[in-house]
Amino acid sequence: QKEVEQNSGPLSVPEGAIASLNCTYSDRGSQSFFWYRQYSGKSPELIMSIYSNGDKEDGRFTAQLNKASQYVSLLIRDSQPSDSATYLCAVADDKIIFGKGTRLHILP
């Protein structure tokens, strides 16, 4: 069974620091990788997608993919209280599988 694993948290990070969110997946054939953010009571919103090994940066967010290690991460630089949310990792081959999410809490 294909799985996507995330630490449920909560992960507490001081404001202004770097938050590092990690995700591992079981299906070596996975081709597409996504990070979503979900605020409490809201639906998920896409932050980033990544398809090839290495880093992809978008503003304060950097997604990192290592297919050999079956590992994808999301770094959030200069963390803000508004970044406090649950972050969902999603991995796709023929279908998308979501992790259960990591709760991130940015401490003011």
Added chain:
Amino acid sequence: GAVVSQHPSRVICKSGTSVKIECRSLDFQATTMFWYRQFPKQSLMLMATSNEGSKATYEQGVEKDKFLINHASLTLSTLTVTSAHPEDSSFYICSAQTGARDTQYFGPGTRLTVL
């Protein structure tokens, strides 16, 4: 781009009634739409996958006769909760994608409360 809408955003109904939730992709054609349910402080749970013009594929444990899904066009899918009961109260979220490996774009969700 890639906007998905849901209607209604919130609904309260009496036990035994049926509720229909609409999901629309506003600026793209969605080959596949998904329906999720999320209980408070829990993770997303995929209920079913629907492709335009064909029957929905339901996840294990989801009653297809209770949760009726119609994907009438490339921009519209509906979920009908039939004979709703209080335990059906939840946050229902749809998503849409253009291809199997493409990004899923989520609607804003519908909060259902069954009295």
